[in-house]
Amino acid sequence: MFPETIGRPMEILVVEDDRVQARLAWEAVNRGDFPHRTTLIGDGREALDFVLRRGMFRVAPRPDLVLLDLRLPGMDGLDVLAEIRSDESLKAIPVVIMTSSQDEQDRLSCQEHCVEAYLGKPVDLEKFLSLLRQLKQFWHEDMLLPPALAQT
Numbered sequence: 001m002f003p004e005t006i007g008r009p010m011e012i013l014v015v016e017d018d019r020v021q022a023r024l025a026w027e028a029v030n031r032g033d034f035p036h037r038t039t040l041i042g043d044g045r046e047a048l049d050f051v052l053r054r055g056m057f058r059v060a061p062r063p064d065l066v067l068l069d070l071r072l073p074g075m076d077g078l079d080v081l082a083e084i085r086s087d088e089s090l091k092a093i094p095v096v097i098m099t100s101s102q103d104e105q106d107r108l109s110c111q112e113h114c115v116e117a118y119l120g121k122p123v124d125l126e127k128f129l130s131l132l133r134q135l136k137q138f139w140h141e142d143m144l145l146p147p148a149l150a151q152t
Contacts, residue, residue: 007034013050013063015080016098017042017072021121025067025098032132035051037061044075048083051090070099070106078109085113096131 016022041047050057070077083092097110098123110118
């Protein structure tokens with residue numbers, strides 16, 4: 001119904017302190033074949049400042065998707081997730097956890113905070129791209145349809 005070029009690029013925040021994992025996530029997102037802008041942050045506290053638009057990030061774009069590692073310097077990823085979910089203006093942002101943690105309690109904690117996905121590292125590229133396509137479709141429909149049409 002609407003051409004793919006309508007709307008703005010999807011804003012993706014990748015929160016990952018490991019450079020190799022960050023690069024893999026970056027490359028996977030770029031294979032998603034949809035307009036997007038990606039910001040990489042390697043610290044939990046800075047990630048929270050980014051989404052809350054505080055300090056040097058006061059004019060940062062609001063992310064449409066957060067790809068979040070759990071083990072981060074500055075502030076743990078679970079704490080970042082809890083803060084995002086407790087803020088009314090942020091809690092609707094889809095969050096995908098990408099972690100090497102094998103801790104079942106981590107997975108359960110993330111589920112309690114309603115994450116869109118919990119992916120173990122190394123991330124299965126095909127599974128990740130499929131998830132991105134699903135999230136892109138959800139985001140794209142939300143971005144393109146005027147509120148009056150989205151209700152019908």
